[in-house]
Amino acid sequence: MPRVTFIQANGREDVVDVxxxxxxxxxxxxxxxxxxxxxxxxxxxxxxxxxxxxxxxxFEPPTAEEADMLECAVDPEPESRLSCQLILRGETSTFVRVPASQL
Incomplete structure (x- = not known):
């Protein structure tokens, strides 16, 4: 079962099994x-x-469509991804950092 740890901008962690x-x-x-x-x-x-x-x-590399949409994201960085495009499989443990703002 995959596990995701969401790390909030304030440092709080939410651990989710999916x-x-x-x-x-x-x-x-x-x-x-x-x-x-x-x-x-x-x-x-x-x-x-x-x-x-x-x-x-x-994860699969970002598609051209995802890369284009990331240009609209707040404070994009080289490690930016859209979480809707990240599919969890197997026994993976993934850590994602949530930006301080989406808007």
Missing amino acids: VDDTSVMQSAMDNLVSGIIADCGGELTCATCHVYVDDQSS
């Missing part, structure tokens, strides 16, 4: 993790599920 083939965004929404707004519900049209992922080896 079923395979769930997006990081959906796991945040299902577990009421603050800081992930997800206005578009995972349709890749808003960038309000932006997170920072230092180790992206468990």
Whole structure:
């Protein structure tokens, strides 16, 4: 079962166990993790599920569409990803940093 640790801007950590083939965004929404707004519900049209992922080896590389949408994110960094595009599989443990603001 995959595990995600959401690290908030204030340092608080929310640890969530999820079923395979769930997006990081959906796991945040299902577990009421603050800081992930997800206005578009995972349709890749808003960038309000932006997170920072230092180790992206468990995920597919970003598509051109995701890269374009990340240009709209608040304070993008090289490790920025849209959590709706990060699918959790297997026994992975993933750490994501939630930005201080999505808007």
